[in-house]
Structures are given as structure tokens and as C-alpha cells.
Amino acid sequence: MKVHTIEEHVRYVETDRMRVVHHSTYLAWFEIGRTSLLAESGHPYHELEAEGLLFPVIEYQCRMTGRADYGDTVRIDTTIETLRSRTVVFIYEAFVRGETVATGRTQHVAVDLNHKPRRMPSALLDALQGYVTQNESQNP
Amino acid sequence: MKVHTIEEHVRYVETDRMRVVHHSTYLAWFEIGRTSLLAESGHPYHELEAEGLLFPVIEYQCRMTGRADYGDTVRIDTTIETLRSRTVVFIYEAFVRGETVATGRTQHVAVDLNHKPRRMPSALLDALQGYVTQNESQNP
Amino acid sequence: MKVHTIEEHVRYVETDRMRVVHHSTYLAWFEIGRTSLLAESGHPYHELEAEGLLFPVIEYQCRMTGRADYGDTVRIDTTIETLRSRTVVFIYEAFVRGETVATGRTQHVAVDLNHKPRRMPSALLDALQGYVTQNESQNP
Amino acid sequence: MKVHTIEEHVRYVETDRMRVVHHSTYLAWFEIGRTSLLAESGHPYHELEAEGLLFPVIEYQCRMTGRADYGDTVRIDTTIETLRSRTVVFIYEAFVRGETVATGRTQHVAVDLNHKPRRMPSALLDALQGYVTQNESQNP
Numbered sequence: 165m166k167v168h169t170i171e172e173h174v175r176y177v178e179t180d181r182m183r184v185v186h187h188s189t190y191l192a193w194f195e196i197g198r199t200s201l202l203a204e205s206g207h208p209y210h211e212l213e214a215e216g217l218l219f220p221v222i223e224y225q226c227r228m229t230g231r232a233d234y235g236d237t238v239r240i241d242t243t244i245e246t247l248r249s250r251t252v253v254f255i256y257e258a259f260v261r262g263e264t265v266a267t268g269r270t271q272h273v274a275v276d277l278n279h280k281p282r283r284m285p286s287a288l289l290d291a292l293q294g295y296v297t298q299n300e301s302q303n304p
Numbered sequence: 305m306k307v308h309t310i311e312e313h314v315r316y317v318e319t320d321r322m323r324v325v326h327h328s329t330y331l332a333w334f335e336i337g338r339t340s341l342l343a344e345s346g347h348p349y350h351e352l353e354a355e356g357l358l359f360p361v362i363e364y365q366c367r368m369t370g371r372a373d374y375g376d377t378v379r380i381d382t383t384i385e386t387l388r389s390r391t392v393v394f395i396y397e398a399f400v401r402g403e404t405v406a407t408g409r410t411q412h413v414a415v416d417l418n419h420k421p422r423r424m425p426s427a428l429l430d431a432l433q434g435y436v437t438q439n440e441s442q443n444p
Numbered sequence: 445m446k447v448h449t450i451e452e453h454v455r456y457v458e459t460d461r462m463r464v465v466h467h468s469t470y471l472a473w474f475e476i477g478r479t480s481l482l483a484e485s486g487h488p489y490h491e492l493e494a495e496g497l498l499f500p501v502i503e504y505q506c507r508m509t510g511r512a513d514y515g516d517t518v519r520i521d522t523t524i525e526t527l528r529s530r531t532v533v534f535i536y537e538a539f540v541r542g543e544t545v546a547t548g549r550t551q552h553v554a555v556d557l558n559h560k561p562r563r564m565p566s567a568l569l570d571a572l573q574g575y576v577t578q579n580e581s582q583n584p
Numbered sequence: 585m586k587v588h589t590i591e592e593h594v595r596y597v598e599t600d601r602m603r604v605v606h607h608s609t610y611l612a613w614f615e616i617g618r619t620s621l622l623a624e625s626g627h628p629y630h631e632l633e634a635e636g637l638l639f640p641v642i643e644y645q646c647r648m649t650g651r652a653d654y655g656d657t658v659r660i661d662t663t664i665e666t667l668r669s670r671t672v673v674f675i676y677e678a679f680v681r682g683e684t685v686a687t688g689r690t691q692h693v694a695v696d697l698n699h700k701p702r703r704m705p706s707a708l709l710d711a712l713q714g715y716v717t718q719n720e721s722q723n724p
Contacts, residue, residue, distance in 0.1 A: 176619065176629070177466050177612050181353075181459035181514055187361040188331040188457060192597050199596065209596070210655030213321075220368075221327040227363045231419075234461055235630030279371075316479065316489070317472050317606050321599035321654055328597060332457050339456065349456070350515030374601055375490030461633075467641040471608040493601075500648075501607040507643045511699075559651075 166294045168201035168242045174234050185232040190258060190266050191224065197242035198254045198270065205291040216277050217284065219252070223271040230265030232258070238265070244295045249283045250274050252292070306434045308341035308382045314374050325372040330398060330406050331364060337382035338394045338410065345431040356417050357424065359392070363411040370405030372398070378405070384435045389423045390414050392432070446574045448481035448522045454514050465512040470538060470546050471504065477522035478534045478550070485571040496557050497564065499532070503551040510545030512538070518545070524575045529563045530554050532572070586714045588621035588662045594654050605652040610678060610686050611644065617662035618674045618690070625711040636697050637704065639672070643691040650685030652678070658685070664715045669703045670694050672712070 178189040199209045209219070232238050239259040246253040256268040276282045318329040339349045349359070372378050379399040386393040396408040416422045458469040479489045489499070512518050519539040526533040536548040556562045598609040619629045629639070652658055659679040666673040676688040696702045 175612060176460060176615055177468060179461035180456060181461065181463045182358055182360060183461045186457050187364060188328045191328040192595060195596055208655065218322055220322060223367045224327060225365045228361065235628065315472060316475055316600060317608060319601035320596060321601065321603045323601045326597050332455060335456055348515065375488065462638055462640060467644060468608045468611040498602055500602060503647045504607060505645045508641065
């Protein structure tokens, strides 16, 4: 199983007056994680969109167990929990100096430009298969 | 049980190239919902912070079942699912033209300025009690 | 000359670790100011877009002479500095408790959905004319 | 004269429904440019803040002459236009595929943790001197 890893520097604008990263920032990092995973798989998301395949988020969760602040570098590890022909669930773990600061999960549906459900092409499913954790990888 | 209701116009900057509101925007609206509820309860959050009480988010969830876009007005209903002396869980429902577009949940811990856990003052707990749904309102 | 006025509460997410509003927030407020002015003029921006008229920002400036922070309400006054058939310049003044905290300016071009320059319809120009400051209102 | 260069991938959240990067995004990139320049100079901004030196933005300008969209990589070149003991002006040029898409300028004052004006330490001024364009480098 492959894990996609990427690093981001915390941006000043991402902090808030509590002197930590605002909790919504994790969603931006998770977005970077999964789109970078897609690029690594050979299917950059902007090309998927150009071909008429969108992946809107329909559900997300994030649990913060540590803190990230300006000056920190965050590593985001991304894998796939569930991969089906019309849906994909990405899972994330964010680290600062080797310690987990947050874990998250986003669920997506595959839709066309009119937001109607559609199947992902098999080439994409094949490319993503390697990132799937556990035994979750049925493609009905 | 009281429900706190507030309306926000969708901002252009909150949309993305998929021509809907970016999913992270719901967190901004939920934040407005709960801080406005706090203000309505007589305890504006900026005053709580000035008194040394912070409410960092430690977990959040959001499920989107509809769409919001630029030009829409979003109504956010906020209540409290769980209220204890050191933790509070807010729940949210977002509506566009009377239809639910998203539901969410944020869990918070009460901490001091050094991010050490602390109890909420009883006046605050009393003021929030009315927003608690169901039978969840123990204050151990 | 009409001045369009709107108020916004500072959002927590708009602050940064310097414990003021991040400077980019003024652009969001200016955007609210001008789109609210357009709505007041009878031409909501989402309707203009639906009719194939976009107003991308091509230049902006902001000068901050005061501070806004969480807990503050900001009043944004918007007028028009220059109005021509293919370009419009909005100017802004932001106030907290009656004191100016920032002034700004955004320059826009009228384009179609393919980002080609186009003229604004005369009904729109007529509706905006009342917000133009000084003697700047030539429509060549 | 040194030019500081850094590259950023456009984030999906940075786009808007006009299918370009929202104009406020340039401020985030300029912020990355100047803080990365400071780090390169040996004076990371989070260390300056820890030593009680803040650089709030008091004025900014941006002119967009091209477009950036999701899928693009943006290069940000940062130099210093003016460097004095209590003020610094950074200037920026953003490129996509070698073409300029925006130019910008931010003016900062040096203040202490109470937002009172203060002088920058001479070690910092010396380190930044190499990034100053033209003949603007008096330190009165």
C-alpha cells in the first residue's frame, strides 16, 4: 500500500488570534494531499475536471490532537480508505516534527459537469488502487 | 430548547471553480453560528477570551446534502448537543431557501490562555443550558 | 451622490496570530461592499454573471490606518470613483466605532464569459451613476 | 541585487466561480514570498516575532495583468524597494509559465508586541540590504 506524502509550510494567514492554525486550514492541507496524490497517480485533478469528472466533497471529518502554528512545516500523509466506481474516501494524517497533530477523512462522489453521478474511468480506478488501505478495494 | 438562527450572504470569495461554495466555508458559517449563539446567551466569545477562556475546536464534521452558491443566503441553525463543565459540542444545520444543504458538528474544550484545560464558569453553563437538545445536559 | 453602507462582524477566522484582522480580509469586505451596492442599484452581481457580464478585479489598493479585531463590527462605505462603459473603479472606507481603519480602491473591467472586454449595458451604467463621486462620470 | 524566488501550486480553494484565482490570493503568495525571503536572509519571521518584532502591513497594492488558475504553478519573485530602520517596502512579481500575471507591493512598519513603532536590529537591516533594488537603501 502506497502512502502519499507532501509537506507545506504554515502560512501566516492560516493562523488566528488563538496563535494556532485555524481549524479550517486542515481542509486546505487535506485538499493538497489528495490532489497531489492524484497527480502522483498520473491523473492530475485539473485534467480530470477538463475531461468532465468532478470530485465534490460530500462529507468531511477532522480531529485535532496537537497544534500547528506559524513557523511549522506540516507533513500530510494521504491514503484511500474506500474506492468504488462512484465514490472515494481519502484519509489523512498531519504531522509536525514527527508528531501527529490531526487526522481527517473526506468522502467524495464522482459527478459530471452538471453534477450528475458518473463512474470513474477504470484507468483512474486502477491508478488509485495502490493507495487503498486494508481490504476495502472492491470496484463493483 | 432554543435554536440560534443567523443568516449570511454567500461571499464571492467563498466559491470555487466548481461554482459552489468551497466545503471549508461551512466551518466559517458554523463559527459564526456558535459565536452568535454565545453573544445571544450574554457571553460574547471575545469577552470570554478577554477573561482567559478559550474554546478551541478539537473535532469537526460536516455532511453536505445540497449546494450553496454565490447569490444565495444561508441560514445557520445552531444548538448544543453536549454541554459539560470542560467540553461543549455544537451542532449545526445550514439551509438555502428552506432546504437543508449541510449539517455539522464541532467539539470544543475549555482551556485557559496557556491552553490548559479549565472549567467553564457556572454562569456560562447556565446561560448555554437552554440551547441543549434532548437529555444531554449533565454538568458533572 | 449616494454612498452604499453595509456592516459586517469580524469573523474569528479572519484574524491572525498578530491579534488583528489579516490584511487580506479588507478585500473580502470591499467585495461585499461593491456587490451589495450592485444589489441595491437593482443589478445583483449574480444576475449580471448569469447574463454574461463579469467584473474581474484588475488592480487593488488598500491602506490601513487603524485596526480591526474579533469582536468588532466593521462598516464599509462604498462609492464609485470612475465609471466608464468598460471599466469601473470602486472606492471604500472601512470604519470601526466611527473611526476609519482602512481605505481602498478596486479597478474592474467588464468582460464576457470568455473574458473578452465588453460594454456594460446602459441600464446598469444609469443605475450606478448615482454612486459616482465628484465629476468623474463620463460614459464615452 | 538578490531576488528571492519561490514557487507555489495553486490550491483549489484559492479559485472562485470565475474559474481563476481569487484576487486576494496574491496577498497570500506575496506573504509567502517575503517571509521566505526573510528566512533566506537568516531571519525567519517567526523568530523575529518571538524576539518582539512585528511587521504589520500598512498598505498594499496589486495589479493583475494575466490569469492563474488551478493546475498552475506560480513563481513569486520578491525584492525590497525601500529599507529604512522602521519601515520596509517589498515588491513582488508573480509568473505563470514564464509570463507575468501580477505585480504587487506591500509596505510594513516595524513595531513591538504592543504595536508601538521600533527600529529593526542592524543585523536584520544588514541581511536585507542585498535584496534592495536600485539606490533606495538609506538607513537614517
